[in-house]
Amino acid sequence: xxxxxxxxxxxxxxxxxxxxxxxxxxxxxxxxxxxxxxxxxxxxxxxxxxxxxxxxxxxxxxxxxxxxxxxxxxxxxxxxxxxxxxxxxxxxxxxxxxxxxxxxxxxxxxxxxxxxxxxxxxxxxxxxxxxxxxxxxxxxxxxxxxxxxxxxxxxxxxxxxxxxxxxxxxxxxxxxxxxxxxxxxxxxxxxxxxxxxxxxxxxxxxxxxxxxxxxxxxxxxxxxxxxxxxxxxxxxxxxxxxxxxxxxxxxxxxxxxxxxxxxxxxxxxxxxxxxxxxxxxxxxxxxxxxxxxxxxxxxxxxxxxxxxxxxxxxxxxxxxxxxxxxxxxxxxxxxxxxxxxxxxxxxxx
Numbered sequence: 001x002x003x004x005x006x007x008x009x010x011x012x013x014x015x016x017x018x019x020x021x022x023x024x025x026x027x028x029x030x031x032x033x034x035x036x037x038x039x040x041x042x043x044x045x046x047x048x049x050x051x052x053x054x055x056x057x058x059x060x061x062x063x064x065x066x067x068x069x070x071x072x073x074x075x076x077x078x079x080x081x082x083x084x085x086x087x088x089x090x091x092x093x094x095x096x097x098x099x100x101x102x103x104x105x106x107x108x109x110x111x112x113x114x115x116x117x118x119x120x121x122x123x124x125x126x127x128x129x130x131x132x133x134x135x136x137x138x139x140x141x142x143x144x145x146x147x148x149x150x151x152x153x154x155x156x157x158x159x160x161x162x163x164x165x166x167x168x169x170x171x172x173x174x175x176x177x178x179x180x181x182x183x184x185x186x187x188x189x190x191x192x193x194x195x196x197x198x199x200x201x202x203x204x205x206x207x208x209x210x211x212x213x214x215x216x217x218x219x220x221x222x223x224x225x226x227x228x229x230x231x232x233x234x235x236x237x238x239x240x241x242x243x244x245x246x247x248x249x250x251x252x253x254x255x256x257x258x259x260x261x262x263x264x265x266x267x268x269x270x271x272x273x274x275x276x277x278x279x280x281x282x283x284x285x286x287x288x289x290x291x292x293x294x295x296x297x298x299x300x301x302x303x304x305x306x307x308x309x310x311x312x313x314x315x316x317x318x319x320x321x322x323x324x325x326x327x328x329x330x331x332x333x334x335x336x337x338x339x340x341x342x343x344x345x346x347x348x349x
Contacts, residue, residue: 015125045088
């Protein structure tokens with residue numbers, strides 16, 4: 001990262017792209033068989049590079065110069081910040097997947113919060129309509145949504161879900177449909193701004209020499225303690241981490257600590273019956289002035305039944321004001337969007 005000065009700005013808001021593939025006809029496909037060189041070539045289109053790598057039996061986790069990439073057998077996730085161009089790698093991803101026997105995309109999700117400075121972005125990310133137009137060229141039946149206030153704080157979503165399984169043998173197709181609809185799947189994302197500067201100061205090379213020291217000082221390792229953490233502290237400031245566990249679940253945190261444009265994102269697909277405790281833990285760790293929460297959960301997920309409970313319980317917190325909440329029902333998933341800001345101390349002037 002560059003030195004912070006009056007003219008410097010870094011876009012912490014990330015672009016999140018997730019792609020699921022239908023089971024290959026031979027049943028032997030695995031995106032984790034794609035070589036590191038191929039991933040490096042793909043990421044050139046995104047304008048980022050790999051800086052660290054961890055894996056277990058179920059998931060590969062790549063820490064990137066501009067956030068993270070996760071690869072499991074038939075799911076691929078890319079999350080990048082700054083002025084990266086993740087949509088530009090989709091053609092190459094689909095080609096690499098075909099080489100693994102994956103010819104059918106069953107689901108794609110592209111989402112992001114509204115940019116702080118959209119004018120600094122590169123095509124095809126200069127606006128959501130441009131991103132939608134680009135995605136529609138690959139997925140003509142995709143759908144786009146905006147949650148929140150389009151003239152203030154909002155969250156954009158593009159989704160495509162159509163299991164084109166008729167080209168597969170009947171037995172495999174039937175099994176794939178069952179798996180696609182019954183395998184628990186969920187994602188929680190917490191996007192935070194106006195962060196506490198005492199906390200943010202921990203993510204600077206002037207205070208700590210590496211990511212582990214910063215994580216210990218702030219308690220990051222206690223948020224989901226069963227995660228194996230791989231993290232990196234940038235020079236002069238900034239922090240990224242990936243965590244994976246033996247169930248194939250992940251979490252990732254990315255921090256832009258500069259006071260004028262501080263931003264922290266937390267994301268995980270951990271399967272929990274109630275996310276309220278997790279949200280409280282994350283918020284207490286980073287102490288934002290405002291934050292946004294999104295939860296995706298399919299009907300097989302524990303989280304699917306807790307969205308109303310979360311809505312009810314979280315709206316009663318005395319020090320947070322809920323500015324917006326919206327729920328969407330998709331054929332297989334529910335989506336909860338909620339936005340909060342810290343209430344002003346009534347005793348303050």
